[in-house]
Amino acid sequence: MAMKKFLPILLTALLGLSACEKALFKSDQASSDPFVNFDYLWQEVDKKYSYFELKNLDWQQIRTKYRSRLSSSTTEEELFNVLGGMINELRDDHSNLNAPFNFSRYNLPLKSKPNFNWRTIEEHYLPNIWYTGAFAHDFLDSGRVGYIRYGSFLSNFSEAELNFVLNRYANTKGLILDLRSNGGGSVFNVMPILGRFVEAPVAAGYFITRNGPKHTDFGPRETYQITPTPGTRYNKKVMVLMDRGSYSATTLFALGTKALPNVVLVGDTTGGGGGLPNGGQLPNGWSYRFSVSQLLDLNGDNYAEEGVPPDIYATFDWSDLSKDEILERALLELK
Amino acid sequence: MQKFIFSSLLVLGLLPNQETLAAGPDPATDSAGARRRYFQSYVGSYQPVLRDYATSPLFYGGSGLSLGIGWLKCSSNQERSFLMQLSGAFTNARAPKSDFLEAPVSGYMIQLGMRHQRLWAINRLNTGPFKVKAGGAFYSDQNFRLNTALQNNAGGLENITNLMVSGQISMDLSRKSERTINLLVVKRTLRPVQRHLRLLVNVGVLNFNYRPGYSYTFESELTGKTVSLLWILSNYKWSMNGYRLHTELEYFRQASSGNAYSWSYVWDAAHVPGRFEAMQLASHQIKYTLYFRTRK
Numbered sequence: 032m033a034m035k036k037f038l039p040i041l042l043t044a045l046l047g048l049s050a051c052e053k054a055l056f057k058s059d060q061a062s063s064d065p066f067v068n069f070d071y072l073w074q075e076v077d078k079k080y081s082y083f084e085l086k087n088l089d090w091q092q093i094r095t096k097y098r099s100r101l102s103s104s105t106t107e108e109e110l111f112n113v114l115g116g117m118i119n120e121l122r123d124d125h126s127n128l129n130a131p132f133n134f135s136r137y138n139l140p141l142k143s144k145p146n147f148n149w150r151t152i153e154e155h156y157l158p159n160i161w162y163t164g165a166f167a168h169d170f171l172d173s174g175r176v177g178y179i180r181y182g183s184f185l186s187n188f189s190e191a192e193l194n195f196v197l198n199r200y201a202n203t204k205g206l207i208l209d210l211r212s213n214g215g216g217s218v219f220n221v222m223p224i225l226g227r228f229v230e231a232p233v234a235a236g237y238f239i240t241r242n243g244p245k246h247t248d249f250g251p252r253e254t255y256q257i258t259p260t261p262g263t264r265y266n267k268k269v270m271v272l273m274d275r276g277s278y279s280a281t282t283l284f285a286l287g288t289k290a291l292p293n294v295v296l297v298g299d300t301t302g303g304g305g306g307l308p309n310g311g312q313l314p315n316g317w318s319y320r321f322s323v324s325q326l327l328d329l330n331g332d333n334y335a336e337e338g339v340p341p342d343i344y345a346t347f348d349w350s351d352l353s354k355d356e357i358l359e360r361a362l363l364e365l366k
Numbered sequence: 367m368q369k370f371i372f373s374s375l376l377v378l379g380l381l382p383n384q385e386t387l388a389a390g391p392d393p394a395t396d397s398a399g400a401r402r403r404y405f406q407s408y409v410g411s412y413q414p415v416l417r418d419y420a421t422s423p424l425f426y427g428g429s430g431l432s433l434g435i436g437w438l439k440c441s442s443n444q445e446r447s448f449l450m451q452l453s454g455a456f457t458n459a460r461a462p463k464s465d466f467l468e469a470p471v472s473g474y475m476i477q478l479g480m481r482h483q484r485l486w487a488i489n490r491l492n493t494g495p496f497k498v499k500a501g502g503a504f505y506s507d508q509n510f511r512l513n514t515a516l517q518n519n520a521g522g523l524e525n526i527t528n529l530m531v532s533g534q535i536s537m538d539l540s541r542k543s544e545r546t547i548n549l550l551v552v553k554r555t556l557r558p559v560q561r562h563l564r565l566l567v568n569v570g571v572l573n574f575n576y577r578p579g580y581s582y583t584f585e586s587e588l589t590g591k592t593v594s595l596l597w598i599l600s601n602y603k604w605s606m607n608g609y610r611l612h613t614e615l616e617y618f619r620q621a622s623s624g625n626a627y628s629w630s631y632v633w634d635a636a637h638v639p640g641r642f643e644a645m646q647l648a649s650h651q652i653k654y655t656l657y658f659r660t661r662k
Binding site for chain 1: 415420459465467633
């Protein structure tokens with residue numbers, strides 16, 4: 032008898048508590064409504080994007096401009112164009128909208144002249160290139176200079192591979208590290224290279240990250256520190272080639288070299304991209320990203336977002352593809 | 367806040383005094399009321415539902431497996447248990463249907479959990495086959511989540527730790543003597559057996575969580591910290607807020623050898639505001655637990 036009374040009470044209590052889940056949590060916010068998705072993205076950027084001031088962006092005005100293009104009958108394709116257009120106003124290749132049918136990007140490299148032609152290097156400078164992991168390399172200037180091409184910070188490499196490359200050029204009088212058109216990738220690949228050019232930790236700049244709703248709310252400065260990494264060291268002169276296609280992790284690398292007296296930047300200003308992009312998802316399932324931090328130099332200036340200037344300015348002359356003027360300028364510096 | 371912590375600790379601290387109210391045999395103990403000790407091990411289904419506002423307004427739900435080991439000590443007066451559990455599930459976002467292509471919205475999560483529970487009988491509330499116990503529990507869960515659609519925020523780590531007050535009502539369903547049943551041509555004798563049904567409810571009193579900072583990602587990998595865990599967690603903050611509820615309905619049956627098994631349904635829900643953006647996590651489990659009686 033007791034069992035008959037007890038069981039229904041237990042089951043009711045249990046079902047009741049399980050149903051509480053829906054009552055306890057806020058309602059499901061999944062939505063394909065264009066206005067809901069627009070407002071969500073706008074607010075996320077407003078709360079966390081890190082370069083409103085540097086880029087002089089009136090985010091409220093941008094909202095008005097793009098929201099007026101929506102209606103309740105806006106299609107997914109139209110919504111993508113509106114949201115992608117809004118996020119491109121940030122003029123930042125770290126700011127993207129990712130729908131399953133398209134990916135929005137500002138495309139900074141197309142906004143300036145290219146300064147790199149791999150065929151020129153292959154055909155006229157390095158006829159017998161060695162490929163070791165992520166690195167293409169060989170001797171230049173009758174064996175007096177080593178040339179190393181690292182095309183993307185997305186390409187991982189091992190300590191042994193980098194040791195091999197640096198050991199091969201240990202007896203040269205200088206190195207040329209070509210990072211032109213290196214669009215960035217993993218910041219984890221920055222330190223393993225920069226750390227080969229130092230013997231003790233060196234402060235190279237700072238990071239600050241958004242920590243509040245105001246566009247000027249940032250947390251305390253964290254030091255960007257170059258620490259020696261294990262393996263073969265190279266203490267002689269290193270010429271690092273850069274151009275506007277050198278973006279994100281490559282810009283971080285470029286700013287790091289400013290603190291290293293034996294490393295010189297040659298070429299054009301980097302493409303920028305000093306902020307670390309975070310990621311998130313809209314109520315309709317599309318994903319997005321944008322920068323939430325600033326990269327500062329040792330003086331506290333945040334220009335790296337728009338590019339780190341070279342120490343020696345040089346440009347590629349596209350009227351003569353048999354010669355790489357930026358490489359030649361670096362070689363001249365090593366004479 | 368300090369007053370709240372103090373009073374909550376006081377409540378938890380006073381709970382052992384309930385022991386003085388204890389009396390009466392418990393089906394999970396010997397008839398003499400001596401303490402029984404078990405090694406427990408379970409396998410179960412695990413169905414989490416979660417939403418992390420720091421990265422997405424969408425609920426993620428999925429299915430997986432949960433495993434656990436621990437011990438249980440019980441007598442007519444009190445119960446103590448400790449459990450370590452590992453649960454994992456593949457999850458998918460509950461996103462609206464697309465007119466073109468569906469967004470890739472799958473991920474997975476692993477939860478490493480620890481539970482310590484103490485219960486004391488409250489004699490004045492015991493009537494007939496019903497036994498009431500009250501006490502407290504300490505729960506600590508570490509979640510590891512991965513969702514590549516979130517790019518630099520692909521990894522999710524959070525710790526949810528709670529001091530809870532507990533109430534349990536159990537009903538003795540034991541068969542005290544042999545019973546014969548006649549099913550037309552089949553005659554069967556049912557032996558005496560110890561078994562009970564119990565409902566446990568834990569409610570978080572002190573709810574702690576360890577969650578990412580305002581912007582979730584943080585560039586500390588380049589700040590000279592060489593230990594990965596240090597830079598991953600360098601922007602994380604402890605908070606004390608939110609709530610947690612945990613319920614268990616268990617059918618427990620003891621074999622003549624002294625070992626036992628149980629089937630249980632577990633529901634757990636936590637709302638974790640953190641300092642900036644909330645996370646919500648609920649889970650449903652159906653568990654099969656084996657209890658091996660031990661001497662110590």
